[in-house]
Amino acid sequence: MGGKPTIADVARAAGVSKGLVSFALNDRPGVAPATKRRILAAADELGFRPSVQGRSLSTRLAYSVGLVLARDADLVAADPFYPPFLAGAERVLVAAGRTLTLSVLDRDRDEEAHYRALVADRRVDGVIVGDLRPADPRLPLLAELGLPAVTLGRTGDPRFPAVSVDDAKGVAETARHLLTLGHRRIAMVAGPRDLVHGARRADAFRAALAAAGLEPVAVVETDFTPLAAARATSDLLAAGERPTAVVYGNDVAAAAGISVIRGHGLGVPEDIAVCGFDDAEIAQWTVPSLTTVSTGPARWGAAAAEALLDLLAGERVEDRDLEPARLVVRDSTGVVPRTTRAQDQDQERTT
């Protein structure tokens, strides 16, 4: 009477064996309809909830899904992508009776050990893999461990379904937007090339400019932190051919860029147009507000969780594509830049 009811209590109440209760509750054939009703009624009456631990032990499932963030803590803190992503994923998992096991690792060398521990301890039944790197070492590792996984973005690896948002389209749209405004000297402060999405966005950016017969003034690789973005921006401003527009890898980086540009006495967007990426909340509140690319991280999180659940349920899961990222135009690119109309003069001014 003290603790919560177990399956044995239900069996006793319904006058059947434990095994049959298990069958009835799991909708397996071989239980007479009348008996099943009686069992379900008894379970309901007693307020029976199967113990996750007991079930885990025999099914060898954890009823939990992992997300491993292998980045610096301060990068996690600065990146506006994951909070809404987590929230979206978590909601789907809770509804399915699963749990989200979150790991934050600061050093890459811990990563493999951590995945191994997750599997060895049966902490998770599958994982969502983000921050993909080219030829990501985690994919063979996961395959070796036999851990089901869904990747955030395509890898080309057929073993793991991808849930993707085509951010290249958003980047291309951004480039066209800038070209339409008359920009010709465009730079990109990109994420690290050893992150797939960092590289893909940079490539898409180049491609979109190339389609107009242009080359970027510069593509600076950073680690996605605002500090690095600030430094990169300083360098761009000091360079011979100063850009009239800068596209950043995320919104906080773009905010840092704006800060540096204005610190140099230049106006945004009059002197230099700025674009962000992610459409984080902050993008609405920078001065000027930020033109950026919205990827819908919350929806992405939900979709990734759903795909992983389907995969765990044994379904064949094909790659899934969400709505492509789309450009959100705000004030940081609102006007045609002065500098394009006075390009030569401008070129003289810069060293």
Added chain:
Amino acid sequence: MGGKPTIADVARAAGVSKGLVSFALNDRPGVAPATKRRILAAADELGFRPSVQGRSLSTRLAYSVGLVLARDADLVAADPFYPPFLAGAERVLVAAGRTLTLSVLDRDRDEEAHYRALVADRRVDGVIVGDLRPADPRLPLLAELGLPAVTLGRTGDPRFPAVSVDDAKGVAETARHLLTLGHRRIAMVAGPRDLVHGARRADAFRAALAAAGLEPVAVVETDFTPLAAARATSDLLAAGERPTAVVYGNDVAAAAGISVIRGHGLGVPEDIAVCGFDDAEIAQWTVPSLTTVSTGPARWGAAAAEALLDLLAGERVEDRDLEPARLVVRDSTGVVPRTTRAQDQDQERTT
């Protein structure tokens, strides 16, 4: 040979019984030193790691700790506090072989059911309770459920130890800073009064001004979202006695405030000084950069996790105080405002 070694394998290898292996591994008395060495050697040799599930089943522990965020998803997304907090907490937990089970709930009415489910399913051994409300209904609930918990901030409830950062001190410092700069008409765009820290900061703010014989021009209660902060700022600017300084509940709200103030053609800090709260990354990159109050969320997360682990280990845990929040002065309050030197004239200008 196929799967991972179990305790039975270790027992066989060491030539003892399962039970004795368990005793040896858990450092319990009654194992001869030589035998113990042999057992540990065998366990090491086989690469034995106890199964969390098996252990959970008999110890009735989950080896996981919960954090429940009962807020709107977009509020979670906008708030820069939790990502570093999570990262800090998670790191401590991983080191202790625990896991962080994160829940994001959108509606308050799900909250009680969710805590009950967490306990019924033995998903967590204890929880960290944040976003405290006055007379928080979760405290009696947790007591009823017998779930160990640590609160973020003092509740006065002796049943749950608190891990606190004295943010009141930071707020008071902010107020003094503004007073020193000559501000006399100071407003606050605060968090909701039904959040303890929202109320506490507002009270500390009033108290600090009162100490100088002043009253705030206004204390506007918002839900902590930047959108609400933007609206509140508009109202303040339209009001008869326009403030010369505004203190916000968090940094993103402050960024929104700056955006609105500048949208009204006023300068920050020349016309209106702005202060944030949290010292999020973004505070360095607003224009102007944000004077704010640093609470050290990563350290706070780590301390909360440590306190909870100590509590779970059966130790008596007293309330713990971290370094008090401290003011970080940047450019948004960098100069003495024009308006204080031309107060009457200013008063004429506003309706």
Added chain:
DNA sequence: GGGTGGACCTAAACCGGTTCAGCGACGACG
């Protein structure tokens, strides 16, 4: 009427640990 097969159900093993009652051996003590 006996054999066959399927539907329904039970009993017991199993997952991998922890815990506890109890047993044998040995030293101390009377």
Added chain:
DNA sequence: CGTCGTCGCTGAACCGGTTTAGGTCCACCC
């Protein structure tokens, strides 16, 4: 020398489910 206590250890029960081998009963068929 007998008894008692302690140490070191074993064996089995237990946690709460799932799964499987097998048993009973009945309908059906030849």
